[in-house]
Amino acid sequence: MSDDAPKRDASESSLSRRIFLKSAGTVAVGFSLLPGCQRTDGETEEDPDADPARSSDLPPSLAQHPRIDAWLQVLGDGRLRVYTGKMELGQGIRVAIAQVAAEELHTSPDRMEVHLAETGVTPNERYTSASVSIEHSATSVRHASATARRILKAQAAQQFGASPDDVDVDDGTLSTGDQSATFAEVLGGEQITETVTAPADLRPTDEREWVGEPVQRKDIERMVRGDEVYVQDLQFEGMVHARVVRPPGYGASLENVDVQTVQNEIDGVEQVVQNGSFLAVVADGEHQALQAQQALRENAQWSEPSSLPADTPLEEHIRDLPSETESVVDDGSAGEGERVSASFFRPYVMHGSLGPSCAVGHYDGDRLRIWTHSQGVYPLRDTLTELVDLPPEKIEVKGVPGSGCYGHNGADDVAADVALLAMEIPNRHVRLQWEREDEHGWEPYGSAMLMDVEARLGDDGTIQNWQFDVWSDTHSTRPGGDPGNLLAGRYVEDASELTSRGYLAGGYRNSIPYYELPSRRVDAHFFDGPLRVSALRGLGAHANVFAIESMMGELADRADADPVAFRRRHLEDPRAVAVLDAVAESAQNVTVGTDEGLGYGFARYKNSASYCAVAAKVQAQGDDVTVTHLWGAIDAGEIINPDGLRNQLEGGMIQSTSWMLNEEVQFDETHVTSREWGSYPILRFEEVPVVEATVLDRPDEPSLGAGEAAQGPATGAVGNAIARATGTRVRSLPVRSS
Amino acid sequence: MPQQQIQLTVNGDDHTVTVDPSTPLLYVLRNELGLNGPKYGCGLQQCGSCRVLVDGEARATCQLPVSAVEDQPITTLAGLSGEDGGLHPVQAAVVDEQAAQCGYCVNGVIITAVALLSDTPDPDRAEITDGMNEVLCRCGTHARFVRAIQSAADAVDA
Numbered sequence: 039m040s041d042d043a044p045k046r047d048a049s050e051s052s053l054s055r056r057i058f059l060k061s062a063g064t065v066a067v068g069f070s071l072l073p074g075c076q077r078t079d080g081e082t083e084e085d086p087d088a089d090p091a092r093s094s095d096l097p098p099s100l101a102q103h104p105r106i107d108a109w110l111q112v113l114g115d116g117r118l119r120v121y122t123g124k125m126e127l128g129q130g131i132r133v134a135i136a137q138v139a140a141e142e143l144h145t146s147p148d149r150m151e152v153h154l155a156e157t158g159v160t161p162n163e164r165y166t167s168a169s170v171s172i173e174h175s176a177t178s179v180r181h182a183s184a185t186a187r188r189i190l191k192a193q194a195a196q197q198f199g200a201s202p203d204d205v206d207v208d209d210g211t212l213s214t215g216d217q218s219a220t221f222a223e224v225l226g227g228e229q230i231t232e233t234v235t236a237p238a239d240l241r242p243t244d245e246r247e248w249v250g251e252p253v254q255r256k257d258i259e260r261m262v263r264g265d266e267v268y269v270q271d272l273q274f275e276g277m278v279h280a281r282v283v284r285p286p287g288y289g290a291s292l293e294n295v296d297v298q299t300v301q302n303e304i305d306g307v308e309q310v311v312q313n314g315s316f317l318a319v320v321a322d323g324e325h326q327a328l329q330a331q332q333a334l335r336e337n338a339q340w341s342e343p344s345s346l347p348a349d350t351p352l353e354e355h356i357r358d359l360p361s362e363t364e365s366v367v368d369d370g371s372a373g374e375g376e377r378v379s380a381s382f383f384r385p386y387v388m389h390g391s392l393g394p395s396c397a398v399g400h401y402d403g404d405r406l407r408i409w410t411h412s413q414g415v416y417p418l419r420d421t422l423t424e425l426v427d428l429p430p431e432k433i434e435v436k437g438v439p440g441s442g443c444y445g446h447n448g449a450d451d452v453a454a455d456v457a458l459l460a461m462e463i464p465n466r467h468v469r470l471q472w473e474r475e476d477e478h479g480w481e482p483y484g485s486a487m488l489m490d491v492e493a494r495l496g497d498d499g500t501i502q503n504w505q506f507d508v509w510s511d512t513h514s515t516r517p518g519g520d521p522g523n524l525l526a527g528r529y530v531e532d533a534s535e536l537t538s539r540g541y542l543a544g545g546y547r548n549s550i551p552y553y554e555l556p557s558r559r560v561d562a563h564f565f566d567g568p569l570r571v572s573a574l575r576g577l578g579a580h581a582n583v584f585a586i587e588s589m590m591g592e593l594a595d596r597a598d599a600d601p602v603a604f605r606r607r608h609l610e611d612p613r614a615v616a617v618l619d620a621v622a623e624s625a626q627n628v629t630v631g632t633d634e635g636l637g638y639g640f641a642r643y644k645n646s647a648s649y650c651a652v653a654a655k656v657q658a659q660g661d662d663v664t665v666t667h668l669w670g671a672i673d674a675g676e677i678i679n680p681d682g683l684r685n686q687l688e689g690g691m692i693q694s695t696s697w698m699l700n701e702e703v704q705f706d707e708t709h710v711t712s713r714e715w716g717s718y719p720i721l722r723f724e725e726v727p728v729v730e731a732t733v734l735d736r737p738d739e740p741s742l743g744a745g746e747a748a749q750g751p752a753t754g755a756v757g758n759a760i761a762r763a764t765g766t767r768v769r770s771l772p773v774r775s776s
Numbered sequence: 777m778p779q780q781q782i783q784l785t786v787n788g789d790d791h792t793v794t795v796d797p798s799t800p801l802l803y804v805l806r807n808e809l810g811l812n813g814p815k816y817g818c819g820l821q822q823c824g825s826c827r828v829l830v831d832g833e834a835r836a837t838c839q840l841p842v843s844a845v846e847d848q849p850i851t852t853l854a855g856l857s858g859e860d861g862g863l864h865p866v867q868a869a870v871v872d873e874q875a876a877q878c879g880y881c882v883n884g885v886i887i888t889a890v891a892l893l894s895d896t897p898d899p900d901r902a903e904i905t906d907g908m909n910e911v912l913c914r915c916g917t918h919a920r921f922v923r924a925i926q927s928a929a930d931a932v933d934a
């Protein structure tokens with residue numbers, strides 16, 4: 039593969055790494071992987087799903103990496119290389135980054151080559167998560183590019199003997215009168231090393247050429263041709279193939295394995311690697327690795343794993359677990375009116391990436407290189423240091439796209455697995471492709487959640503009081519410097535201690551309704567659940583918004599009000615009203631037959647990011663329902679790429695529908711039993727509704743994160759539509775629960 | 777099983793590979809022939825990611841022994857485009873509709889759609905979703921795929 043990026047001074051990265059370790063060194067895990075493992079109660083203040091807080095008027099990533107050449111380099115052939123510390127996850131971040139750079143440099147996006155996250159090469163932007171890639175990374179590139187344009191103009195003016203105001207910039211060329219020079223000529227082979235100290239003047243809205251246009255992604259043509267796109271596709275001379283043999287359950291440990299038999303029986307086995315209870319095989323060919331994996335399974339004895347609570351309904355189990363309570367908001371319990379209350383439940387939901395996680399590793403005796411689809415190459419590197427006992431400067435981690443992840447899936451785990459294996463087999467590229475059952479059975483799921491809501495509906499048809507209790511496990515156990523957060527770290531000889539509970543606050547994301555309510559109390563109760571969990575698209579917002587919007591639908595009915603009018607009555611923010619009106623307008627002329635229902639859902643993601651409303655139409659058929667239509671509207675501030683935004687909204691609505699209708703991670707006493715698509719069915723083509731997405735552009739407002747905005751509203755809307763169609767309210771997910 | 781020489785015809789070219797004949801076709805295409813179109817998704821014939829055309833029919837390759845398809849014409853994603861590199865109408869429609877998020881499912885979608893359109897050149901929405909039902913997409917790009925297949929059908933018609 040091509041890897042011609044110049045290695046750059048990583049001193050900035052080291053600096054931010056120090057800051058990072060100081061603030062994030064104690065982020066850890068919340069699943070009971072090893073019996074008797076105690077977690078401390080030390081919750082970190084930090085949100086591992088967001089970038090560090092703003093310290094200046096600049097986007098945080100730019101404030102941390104202010105040198106222009108950290109973001110932008112001018113190549114000799116007329117192209118520009120743009121660096122982002124974010125990963126392509128299928129959200130089309132590369133084209134958005136290319137568009138903002140193009141806009142501010144008055145240069146076609148075709149000239150932009152976007153380099154994805156790589157340690158020592160791109161800025162350290164930590165994780166590609168929480169829908170902040172546009173807000174942080176693209177905005178950083180934008181201000182760096184606008185500043186670069188000003189500097190280029192000034193240098194060209196000097197060389198031309200003209201005033202900067204008289205220098206034009208057009209598609210990579212600077213000119214005045216009859217003089218012109220390319221960016222590279224003006225720079226004379228140098229890069230722009232100045233720093234950005236203040237927000238730059240961006241190109242005025244009415245002059246924009248690229249921002250706001252549906253510029254096509256370049257990677258889709260490569261996908262349809264079957265070119266090398268994914269980490270799964272990487273091939274290296276002499277590459278060997280690995281498979282891991284998982285224990286029968288979280289708490290099992292390896293007692294005995296007959297390695298000799300496996301080595302004798304299977305051709306092409308390079309090595310069986312055993313380190314504590316971490317067991318894997320490396321073979322010359324992929325089929326041989328699979329055969330050896332099977333033979334190892336048959337020749338390994340494991341201790342009895344700990345028992346999962348398979349006998350009690352999960353909803354009850356969660357309610358009975360010990361929990362710690364945190365007050366999210368409390369401005370009183372006053373408020374008269376009719377009391378309406380309900381409990382809502384969401385089970386464990388999996389990311390379920392279509393392509394199981396994969397990574398390639400290579401150790402040359404000095405340096406370890408990892409190719410990964412991790413959402414955070416720097417945090418992964420910093421976490422691997424302890425696992426493989428190498429200093430960070432000896433580990434290079436390069437981001438290569440994988441199958442869509444929707445949060446923290448097996449990406450980091452497979453990278454850690456391969457790191458251990460590469461260290462055992464120096465000078466060979468080791469490729470580890472997780473099997474379907476590795477991903478289904480071992481990924482960190484989105485936490486099961488329970489929500490109790492109680493509202494008082496006044497005589498005037500408005501809500502007088504709102505009480506909300508949410509029970510949740512943690513919502514992020516990303517690596518964060520703690521090898522205990524990597525699967526392998528829990529099974530190797532010196533298994534890592536756990537140090538904290540990860541990002542608990544994700545459990546109450548969007549737990550405060552965006553509606554105007556005179557008095558509210560929201561409490562979050564954190565339990566330590568039976569399954570391994572981490573960040574899944576939207577974190578707690580999905581379940582919280584499901585509960586809030588279901589209750590809003592129910593209250594509207596009690597108040598005898600139109601569901602849209604009822605929500606509007608409780609909304610002051612005109613942008614919230616606008617998205618709601620947009621879907622109401624799309625759905626207004628729809629005929630709703632008997633056994634059919636129309637429902638609505640709304641939320642502003644994180645109460646600070648994109649506004650999203652969804653209308654759903656469902657049809658009831660006997661015991662089952664079909665979602666026939668979804669209309670979504672989103673306001674994500676200034677739109678960089680309307681087609682990309684629409685794509686995210688459409689996909690989010692469909693995925694959310696799949697979660698709410700079908701999805702539930704099941705387990706028995708030993709382990710997760712949802713290990714393939716038969717026992718964990720996701721929405722198929724025949725069940726997918728017709729979707730329509732409306733995007734509202736706000737060219738003068740900052741761009742807001744959008745990738746997770748639809749998860750809650752879509753589930754809320756479908757639930758309300760089902761209530762209309764069937765007369766039964768959806769309280770417990772999935773709808774098609776066994 | 778000991779290795780054997782197997783003759784394959786892939787994208788119009790003849791190949792001789794020396795492999796264990798029970799090796800699933802998927803691994804031979806990807807690792808021996810460097811064809812990245814077919815993807816590993818489940819290994820259980822449940823998701824469609826690994827599909828190729830075998831004699832014009834869309835088939836999963838993750839459990840299909842390479843020895844079973846000796847001498848049958850195999851077409852992968854890369855083989856759909858013309859000699860001049862021009863895209864097949866279904867490939868072109870996927871690009872035009874920007875019908876991909878992560879795109880990991882795109883191989884199965886395109887291969888299956890090509891087979892569908894050769895049987896049903898002018899499908900309605902229900903025929904498309906029925907024909908595509910064995911292919912999974914986790915990103916929720918289905919609506920765009922349906923549009924792309926419709927417009928590919930129209931393009932072929934025209």
Ligand code: FES
Nearest residue numbers: 817818821824838
């Ligand atoms: S990988 Fe063959 S059908 Fe899923």
Ligand code: FES
Nearest residue numbers: 879881913914915
């Ligand atoms: S586009 Fe990602 S799985 Fe279909």
